[in-house]
């Protein structure tokens with residue numbers, strides 16, 4: 001009985017936290033600089049706009065000193081990595097660090113090549129506030145030094161539950177909050193661990209939904225930088241709820257993409273309070 005009440009309170013609390021974070025994004029319209037892959041640029045920008053944030057897809061090294069100080073958060077994504085973008089990524093991350101603003105990292109297909117793996121390890125060294133990947137990516141990043149590469153592409157060949165220990169060890173080693181997306185999204189700071197039970201499987205059939213939710217995490221962390229763990233879980237849950245509502249109207253991936261964005265734009269407090277499903281999974285010892 002006690003436990004049941006406690007878990008009910010936690011669920012209500014997460015619903016309200018998620019709503020408050022989304023409301024703050026709408027009120028403050030944080031400016032999110034995204035250095036992201038070519039595939040994802042459109043969906044990332046439109047996801048941020050639908051949530052109330054303001055996207056800027058600038059990646060030119062010469063523009064970073066002028067522009068990046070105006071950003072409220074930075075999102076880096078290595079999906080279509082090339083050596084000429086790397087100085088921009090590093091310079092932008094270093095600048096936001098100096099300015100005390102958060103940045104969020106998406107290690108897309110981290111084990112596709114040695115160059116990408118080395119780059120991702122270097123970027124993790126630049127202290128992202130949050131790292132979000134699918135299970136294969138988080139496993140590969142956490143195990144990088146042990147050379148246990150398994151999946152080379154952008155899609156996951158593991159379930160998120162397979163990556164819980166990897167996520168915890170990556171969080172402890174990097175100091176970042178680590179999120180593993182999947183049927184249940186896992187979020188940990190190395191101590192706390194929650195699962196987000198929102199979303200629909202069809203979201204995997206739209207390219208760059210992972211990249212989009214990473215950018216949404218950046219917007220949520222921008223408005224609550226001292227609570228990156230809560231901001232990350234909220235953003236994943238809100239994006240999942242938008243997917244669930246979108247799926248009620250969708251006939252396949254293309255219409256889900258449209259309805260997900262419309263649903264994200266239209267979310268209200270009552271819907272969020274009734275649908276956010278985040279539960280405490282364990283406490284690391």
Ligand SMILES: Nc1ncnc2c1ncn2[C@@H]1O[C@H](COP(=O)(O)OP(=O)(O)OP(=O)(O)O)[C@@H](O)[C@H]1O
Pocket residue numbers: 108133134135154155156181182183184185198199200201202203204206207208209210211212213236239240
């Ligand atoms: N089986 C599932 N059931 C419900 N939601 C899911 C499922 N799989 C993924 N999602 C949701 O889809 C979104 C994208 O997660 P996914 O793990 O597919 O990212 P990804 O592999 O990095 O995608 P991409 O690289 O294409 O951007 C997340 O919001 C996640 O919660």
Ligand SMILES: Cc1ncsc1CCO
Pocket residue numbers: 037039040079080108154207208210211
């Ligand atoms: C399919 C794909 N390839 C490189 S980036 C990307 C988008 C999903 O991460």
Ligand SMILES: [Mg+2]
Pocket residue numbers: 106108109133134154210211
């Ligand atoms: Mg991805």
